[in-house]
Amino acid sequence: MTIDYARNVIRRSRLIMPANVPRFVEKAFLRNADAIVLDLEDSVPDSEKIATRERIRELLPVAGKGGSDVLVRVNHTADLLLGDLEAAIWPGIDGVMLPKVESAGEVLRVEEHISTLEQKRGIRSGHVKIGIIIETAKGMLRLEEIACASARVDSLTLGAEDFSADCGIELGPETYQGMLIPRMNVLIAARACGKIPMGLMGSIATYSDADQLVKNAALAYRHGFLGASCIHPDNVEMLNQAFSPTEEDLAYAHQVIEVFEESIARGRASTKLEGKMIDIPHYEKAKLILDRANKIAQLEEKKKRSREAAIGGL
Incomplete structure (x- = not known):
């Protein structure tokens, strides 16, 4: 059965926690995020990635004890991806965030590996979802096939920082119209395939400017987005409010x-x-x-x- 995640799943806020800092993860359940992301990718130094992923299994119940969905952002590289999935797919996980996706084939290969691990580890078949992050021009060109590649895909996000670097588009108010095009492409593809469109009209890096973040989130909601990621606990309730009906x-x-x-x-x-x-x-x-x-x-x-x-x- 095809699920319309955009209508049936609430994912207003995803709080990204560096999985190599246990004290952050231990307090994450208090933040009221709709989802907590244990990050193995950008917030973890290369020298700590292997050791960090070995702790993911024990961190899953810690992050999930406040009722939030628990996701793991994996490294989408040839040397780390399969090992990250092996370390992450255990009871207690609700989904993986897959960055830098550039083809439907990549999604299907991850889906196949997840299916094998679900069966091996006693997880209900199909439970673990895949959150897609589009961060390159190549991924943008194949957006439709990626979004609809698998029933496991529950959300679609534009990784604005990496995408802007890949395309040479500066992130800022003067380039709002330029970045609006890829953002709306992501939204339309997500809606067409029944996925949750996620993202801000701005950058999650400006987490310390509360007024701007609220404006960016409210503007995203008016454009049709249903949630966004954040990297600071103080931003969670801002997102929860901005992506809720008033x-x-x-x-x-x-x-x-x-x-x-x-x-x-x-x-x-x-x-x-x-x-x-x-x-x-x-x-x-x-x-x-x-x-x-x-x-x-x-x-x-x-x-x-x-x-x-x-x-x-x-």
């Missing part, structure tokens, strides 16, 4: 549903609200907003219960 959104959605259903009862499939036409697309969008809010509330309750249980057990 009280005003919910109130308006309720009004749209009410007036439209009243119109349908009168035999008409269009009406107006606050001087604007309301028809089927507006009605369907309003239902999606309310459904997303309900799923967010359920996830928040799950995380709250898990955190309370974890704190009580300390």
Whole structure:
């Protein structure tokens, strides 16, 4: 069965934690991120990558005890990828983040290896998902085939920093329009294939500028993105709020549903609200907003219960 992850999975915030710093991972469950990423890639020095991945299995339950999904970002290199997957695919993992993807074949090879490890280690078949990160011009050119390569792929992200370096596009307000094109390509491909479109209208590197991060996240949400990664715990709630419907959104959605259903009862499939036409697309969008809010509330309750249980057990 094909899953529309964009409609059924909430992933507003992914908190990236360097897996070689255990004290960061130990506190990650308190941050209320929708997902915690144990990073083996960019935040881990080359000299520590092998030793760090050997600790991933013991870190999985530590990161997951607050109810967040637990992901591992692997190194997508010939010398490290398979070893990273071997170290990461254990009970307690929910997905891997695969950076620098440039073809559907790469996705399928990772999927095959994950399937083997699931079977070997008693993990439900298909449980471990793949989050795709597009970071090169080659990957962008093959975006559609990559996005739809596997039912395991649950999200699509533009790695803006690496992509800008690969293409020579500076990241900044003066190049917003240039970077908007690849960002929207990622979003459209994700939506077409039922994946979660993730990303900011800016760089996650500007984590210390709270006002700018909130603006970038809110703008991304208005463009159709449903979440983003962050590298500092202080950014988590900013993302959670920015990628959630506001009280005003919910109130308006309720009004749209009410007036439209009243119109349908009168035999008409269009009406107006606050001087604007309301028809089927507006009605369907309003239902999606309310459904997303309900799923967010359920996830928040799950995380709250898990955190309370974890704190009580300390």
